[in-house]
Amino acid sequence: MISSKKAGASQAVYQRIKEQILHLELAPGTAISEIDTAEKYHISRTPVRDVFKALESEGLLEIKPHIGTFVSLIDLDMISDILYMREVMEQAIFKDLSASYDKSQEFRIQLVLKEQKEIIESDLPIEEMSRAFIVADNRFHHTLYELAGKKNIITFFNAINSQYERFRTFINLGGKNDLLRLYHDHTAIWKCIASQDYDGLCDRISHHIYDGFNASALEVHKHPEYFKITKKQA
Numbered sequence: 019m020i021s022s023k024k025a026g027a028s029q030a031v032y033q034r035i036k037e038q039i040l041h042l043e044l045a046p047g048t049a050i051s052e053i054d055t056a057e058k059y060h061i062s063r064t065p066v067r068d069v070f071k072a073l074e075s076e077g078l079l080e081i082k083p084h085i086g087t088f089v090s091l092i093d094l095d096m097i098s099d100i101l102y103m104r105e106v107m108e109q110a111i112f113k114d115l116s117a118s119y120d121k122s123q124e125f126r127i128q129l130v131l132k133e134q135k136e137i138i139e140s141d142l143p144i145e146e147m148s149r150a151f152i153v154a155d156n157r158f159h160h161t162l163y164e165l166a167g168k169k170n171i172i173t174f175f176n177a178i179n180s181q182y183e184r185f186r187t188f189i190n191l192g193g194k195n196d197l198l199r200l201y202h203d204h205t206a207i208w209k210c211i212a213s214q215d216y217d218g219l220c221d222r223i224s225h226h227i228y229d230g231f232n233a234s235a236l237e238v239h240k241h242p243e244y245f246k247i248t249k250k251q252a
Contacts, residue, residue: 030059036076039079044089047244051087052067092185096181109224111162112219112223113219113220115211119212123165130157134204138201151200152190186230199230
């Protein structure tokens with residue numbers, strides 16, 4: 019992120035470009051120009067250069083000297099590692115939350131689930147619906163971490179989560195069925211937490227995390243230009 023002394027216009031540009039990358043409005047591999055960006059947002063090239071460096075440090079841009087700056091490709095190896103970390107963390111943290119379940123927590127979770135359902139039932143175009151749902155999806159997981167007293171962990175995790183955010187957007191742009199699956203996963207996970215069904219909880223978390231990834235192979239093959247393919251994968 020841009021340092022505090024770079025606040026203001028450059029911070030707003032940083033946030034906007036980051037959102038465009040995470041939401042695939044700027045697709046992986048897209049060239050992005052300092053000059054064009056400075057003109058578009060009416061700022062000088064120096065703060066734009068700082069923005070690009072910050073996004074490069076997060077793995078969202080790739081700066082190639084004397085060639086150009088490009089939106090980075092989605093690294094499938096990193097996605098796999100992030101999914102593994104999520105599975106291990108959430109099985110442990112949500113189990114702890116279940117052990118200390120309190121009915122006072124119910125209201126907060128039901129509000130988030132209600133928001134997700136309303137998004138799916140809305141008339142939004144599918145791309146807008148998917149992006150809105152991902153925000154609500156994040157809110158669901160953040161709330162569970164917070165209720166479990168592990169807010170710092172999700173904050174730390176978000177700092178390395180940019181690749182996965184793009185991948186989630188990519189696999190959830192197909193239609194309402196994908197979003198409905200996620201919504202039903204969330205309701206099932208919460209039901210397991212509330213009923214202290216530890217075995218069911220671990221199974222639900224694993225399916226929730228991996229089902230979309232495992233089902234995405236066809237879409238990935240349709241857009242190989244979006245992805246970083248290692249020699250091992252090739």
